[in-house]
Structure formats: C-alpha cells, structure tokens
Amino acid sequence: MNRLEDASGTKDGSRYHKIAHDPAVFETLFVECFIEAHDEAPEEIILDLDATDDPLYGQQEGRFFHGYYGGYCYLPLYIFCGRHLLAAKLRRANTDASAGNVEEHERIITQICRHWPEVRIVLRADSGFARDALMS
Numbered sequence: 001m002n003r004l005e006d007a008s009g010t011k012d013g014s015r016y017h018k019i020a021h022d023p024a025v026f027e028t029l030f031v032e033c034f035i036e037a038h039d040e041a042p043e044e045i046i047l048d049l050d051a052t053d054d055p056l057y058g059q060q061e062g063r064f065f066h067g068y069y070g071g072y073c074y075l076p077l078y079i080f081c082g083r084h085l086l087a088a089k090l091r092r093a094n095t096d097a098s099a100g101n102v103e104e105h106e107r108i109i110t111q112i113c114r115h116w117p118e119v120r121i122v123l124r125a126d127s128g129f130a131r132d133a134l135m136s
Contacts, residue, residue: 027087031111034084041116047108048080049125051097054090064093079104097128105134 053069054076063072072093077100079087087104109121123134 027107028111030084030086030088031108034081034086035112035115037084041119044120044122045081045112046122046124047086047105049098049101049123049129050078050080051075051091051128052078053093062092066093069093077101077104079108098125098131098134101129102133 052075053066053071053073055069056063056072056074060074062074065071066073066075075091075093075095075097077087077089077091077097078085079101086108089100089104091099105123112119112121125134
C-alpha cells in the first residue's frame with residue numbers, strides 16, 4: 001500500500017515509482033469486491049473502524065513517537081465490514097485516531113447505497129472515534 005500511496009502523481013520514472021495507478025479507482029475496488037461477494041442486498045451491515053499502530057524500526061519518513069503505543073509508528077486507519085476490508089489509509093502517528101474517517105465513510109457509504117439503497121448501515125468503533133462530525 002505504501003508504494004501505491006507514494007507513487008501517486010509521480011511520473012518522473014524514479015526507482016520509487018513502482019506501480020502506476022489511479023487512486024480514485026483503486027479506492028473503490030475494495031467496496032466493489034465487498035458488494036460482489038453478496039448474492040443479494042443484506043438488510044443491515046456493520047462498518048467497523050479501527051486505528052492501530054504499525055511499528056517502525058528505522059528512520060522512516062513521517063515517523064512519530066506515539067505515547068499510547070510506546071514507540072515510533074504509523075497510525076493506519078482501517079474500515080472493515082465483517083471479513084471484508086473496505087479502506088486502509090496509512091497515516092502518520094501524530095494525527096488524531098479519527099482523522100479522515102468522515103471522508104472515507106462518505107465515499108464508502110455512497111458507493112454501497114448506489115447498489116443497496118435500502119440497507120441499514122451501522123458504524124462501530126471505540127471511543128477514539130467519538131467525534132461530532134462522525135456522530136452527526
């Protein structure tokens with residue numbers, strides 16, 4: 001995932017530009033696979049949010065010490081529905097655990113509702129995501 005995120009907008013042929021891709025199309029792929037895995041629309045789905053540490057052991061760009069995890073790490077954001085990964089965003093550890101989740105949910109929920117307009121969607125997360133923007 002990191003090679004894809006670092007590659008966006010890079011067209012200089014550098015050795016770090018490993019994979020050419022369209023980020024917007026790539027982000028929709030996880031949700032499309034989730035939708036295609038169902039024969040019919042479910043009545044309800046639960047979207048689980050989580051931010052967890054990705055420990056670092058060197059001098060990686062963007063590294064920060066995170067007091068909760070007790071070390072240098074990244075703080076990726078994950079959104080799952082059951083066993084299906086719908087979003088994975090690599091983020092620096094000096095960000096709030098809930099940062100970026102509203103935009104990701106708007107994108108994911110819009111895509112799901114285009115296919116299943118009647119589905120009830122429940123968001124589930126720990127208290128690190130208790131923010132007005134997400135609750136409303």
